[in-house]
Amino acid sequence: MTRDTFLVPDYYPSFHCKGGSCRHTCCSGWSVTLTEDEYFRLESLDLEKSLKEKIEAYVAPLPNPTKDRYARINFTYEGECPLLSLRRLCRLQLKEGENALPSVCRYYPRGPREGSRPECSVSDSCEALVELLFSSEKPLAFRKEELTFDFDVPKEERTEKEIELQKEAFRLLSRTENSPLLNAKDVARHLGSDLSFSPAYEEAVLSLLPLSFTRSASLAPYLGKGSGFDPRKAEQKLSQVDPSFPNHFARLLVNHLFFTGFPALEGVPSPSLSGLVLYFLVRFYEDLSYPQDFPTFDRYVDYTADFFRMAEHSNFPEVLLSVLSRAEQETGETLLPTEK
Numbered sequence: 001m002t003r004d005t006f007l008v009p010d011y012y013p014s015f016h017c018k019g020g021s022c023r024h025t026c027c028s029g030w031s032v033t034l035t036e037d038e039y040f041r042l043e044s045l046d047l048e049k050s051l052k053e054k055i056e057a058y059v060a061p062l063p064n065p066t067k068d069r070y071a072r073i074n075f076t077y078e079g080e081c082p083l084l085s086l087r088r089l090c091r092l093q094l095k096e097g098e099n100a101l102p103s104v105c106r107y108y109p110r111g112p113r114e115g116s117r118p119e120c121s122v123s124d125s126c127e128a129l130v131e132l133l134f135s136s137e138k139p140l141a142f143r144k145e146e147l148t149f150d151f152d153v154p155k156e157e158r159t160e161k162e163i164e165l166q167k168e169a170f171r172l173l174s175r176t177e178n179s180p181l182l183n184a185k186d187v188a189r190h191l192g193s194d195l196s197f198s199p200a201y202e203e204a205v206l207s208l209l210p211l212s213f214t215r216s217a218s219l220a221p222y223l224g225k226g227s228g229f230d231p232r233k234a235e236q237k238l239s240q241v242d243p244s245f246p247n248h249f250a251r252l253l254v255n256h257l258f259f260t261g262f263p264a265l266e267g268v269p270s271p272s273l274s275g276l277v278l279y280f281l282v283r284f285y286e287d288l289s290y291p292q293d294f295p296t297f298d299r300y301v302d303y304t305a306d307f308f309r310m311a312e313h314s315n316f317p318e319v320l321l322s323v324l325s326r327a328e329q330e331t332g333e334t335l336l337p338t339e340k
C-alpha cells in the first residue's frame, strides 16, 4: 500500500475510463503481466466454471518469472483480453469487483512512481486521455495530489539535473508559435544532439522504422501506406483534421515526456540520445499520419492513441537506436549525436 503526495498533470482529477463505450479498450493487443502475488490470488479465486476455464487457458507464468513480472494474461486470436464480455466489459470485474483485478488493470493508464519526487502520470495510449488532452488548448500544467494505491508503487529516482532538463523540454514543446517538429528539434539541441545529419540519413531511418513495427498490434494497421517525408505537408494536413493541432500536440508530447520520465528513458544511456528519440518520435508520428484517412475526429484520436500505445508500451527508444545504427551502415555516414 502506498499513500503519498504525487505530482500529477492538472487534468488528473477529471480523468475517467470510458468503460464499455471505449472504442479500443486498453487490453486490446496487449497481454497484461501479473505479479507473483496477483497470479496466485487469481488462481485461487472461487469463480464460475467458464471464467475459471478462461483463466486456466490464457493465464500462464512467464518463461523467466520475477516477483514483479511473474505471469501473463495472453490475448485471444483476435488480439483481445479473454476476460472481456460481449459488451466489452471485464467479466472478472463484473463478477468479483475491482479488488480482484491485477493492479495494471485497476490503475492503467495511470503510471505512479515513488522516489525523490513521487509522480503519477497517465499514458497517451488511452483514447479517453487523448480526448481529455484535446479538450483544452492551454499548455499542460502540473499540481500536487494526495493519492493512495493498494500496492507498493515502484521507486524511480530523479536527479535535479533531469528535473531541470525535463522542465526546459516542457517549456520548449509548449511554444505553439513554432511547429511541433521544430520544438522537438530545439529540445534535442538543448540536450546535446546537433541534428546535423543529411536528408538521406533521415529518410533511411524513417523507412527502416516501420519495418520494426510490422508485427505491432497497434501500429500494423497504419503501416504500408507509403511515406510523405515532408513534415510541413503532414503538419498542414494534421491542422486540417484538428485546427488546434499545435496546441493539442504540445499537450500530448508534454504528457508523454512526463509519463516516460524523459530524458531518463529506459535503455537510453544519455540525454542527448533521448533528445534524438524525441525528434524521431515526432517525425515518425507525422510521417505515418500523412497518408492516413481521418474521416472523423474519432479516427484521428484512435490513430493518436494507437501510436502512443506503441511509443509508451514497446521498447521504442531501443528500437530507434538500433535503427539509427543500421541507417548509419546503409548510408555510410557516422551521424549519431555528439555527446556534450
Ligand code: SF4
Pocket (backbone or CB within 6 Å): 016, 017, 018, 019, 022, 023, 024, 025, 026, 027, 108, 109, 125, 126, 127, 128, 129
Ligand atoms: S483505453 Fe482508456 S478509456 Fe479505454 S478501457 Fe482503457 S482506460 Fe478505459
